[in-house]
Amino acid sequence: MPELALLQQVVERVRPLLGQGKVADYIPALASVDAGKLGIAITTVEGVTLGAGDYLEPFSIQSISKVFSLTLALTLYEESEIWARVGKEPSGHSFNSLVQVELESGIPRNPFINAGALVIADLLQARLGAPKHRMLEVVRKLCGNERISYDRLVADSEYQFSARNAAIAYLMKSFGNFHGDVNTVLQSYFHYCSLQMSCADLSRAMIYLANRGVSLTGERLITQVQTRQMNALLATSGLYDGAGEFAYRVGMPGKSGVGGGIIAVIPGDMAICVWSPELDKQGNSLAGTAMLEHLSQELGRCIF
Numbered sequence: 001m002p003e004l005a006l007l008q009q010v011v012e013r014v015r016p017l018l019g020q021g022k023v024a025d026y027i028p029a030l031a032s033v034d035a036g037k038l039g040i041a042i043t044t045v046e047g048v049t050l051g052a053g054d055y056l057e058p059f060s061i062q063s064i065s066k067v068f069s070l071t072l073a074l075t076l077y078e079e080s081e082i083w084a085r086v087g088k089e090p091s092g093h094s095f096n097s098l099v100q101v102e103l104e105s106g107i108p109r110n111p112f113i114n115a116g117a118l119v120i121a122d123l124l125q126a127r128l129g130a131p132k133h134r135m136l137e138v139v140r141k142l143c144g145n146e147r148i149s150y151d152r153l154v155a156d157s158e159y160q161f162s163a164r165n166a167a168i169a170y171l172m173k174s175f176g177n178f179h180g181d182v183n184t185v186l187q188s189y190f191h192y193c194s195l196q197m198s199c200a201d202l203s204r205a206m207i208y209l210a211n212r213g214v215s216l217t218g219e220r221l222i223t224q225v226q227t228r229q230m231n232a233l234l235a236t237s238g239l240y241d242g243a244g245e246f247a248y249r250v251g252m253p254g255k256s257g258v259g260g261g262i263i264a265v266i267p268g269d270m271a272i273c274v275w276s277p278e279l280d281k282q283g284n285s286l287a288g289t290a291m292l293e294h295l296s297q298e299l300g301r302c303i304f
């Protein structure tokens with residue numbers, strides 16, 4: 001069990017890196033976030049949460065929501081129905097690239113790039129009467145915080161600047177791999193991305209990934225095998241085309257979002273969340289990755 005002092009030390013060690021990355025600016029609502037924020041939280045499989053820095057402050061979870069979407073899809077569909085429509089391979093391209101979708105007949109490489117997450121959102125839309133409401137219910141329960149909500153400003157702003165995601169969805173539709181109404185599914189997808197959660201909330205919500213599929217409240221979300229498979233996909237594709245560098249430096253399954261959050265998992269032990277809004281070239285939190293790297297070194301823990 002890491003000491004609180006270690007988490008504080010990790011935050012202070014990366015503070016000098018502030019200024020080296022760039023806050024996401026593709027929508028005004030994200031561009032205005034304070035670039036100086038730094039937070040880290042861990043939750044152990046026993047349910048203890050510890051944090052340092054701005055770990056209680058909610059931020060836009062963005063692509064970290066792709067983990068919740070896939071988890072929810074696994075509870076609603078046969079696995080074969082999911083994997084017929086999305087692959088399991090790293091993309092080696094930026095998270096919002098269209099190139100592979102065209103070259104590979106509308107089947108996205110994995111569920112953690114935008115194309116893959118849009119297919120998953122399409123699957124959720126088809127099976128759930130009120131997917132946005134259901135997602136909120138699931139996430140609130142997972143972290144035990146009823147105050148979790150969507151940031152309407154972020155969701156609306158994403159929708160206003162949705163050309164690229166809409167293009168990806170329509171391209172997949174042209175190949176027959178997108179069944180719902182594009183605008184309706186985009187609305188749901190952008191809402192999932194706009195979830196506002198703190199490092200503490202996210203480390204608590206993700207504990208099932210460290211705990212063989214069982215949440216903090218003792219409920220099974222996915223099977224033990226599915227949890228291992230999810231962690232494998234996170235290790236190979238959770239950080240987009242930065243997944244190799246992340247595996248090399250941090251050595252944990254992880255998922256990033258352009259809001260500057262990253263969740264990471266030490267199976268059997270703990271879920272971690274870091275937050276620092278400035279991103280590196282791949283769109284992953286620059287100081288966040290450094291925090292996880294220090295933590296993994298100090299704990300002497302990684303999956304490899």
Ligand SMILES: NC(=O)CC[C@H](N)C(=O)O
Pocket residue numbers: 061062063064095096114158165193256257258259283
């Ligand atoms: N990498 C991300 O966090 C991307 C999420 C963002 N909302 C998008 O769809 O482009």
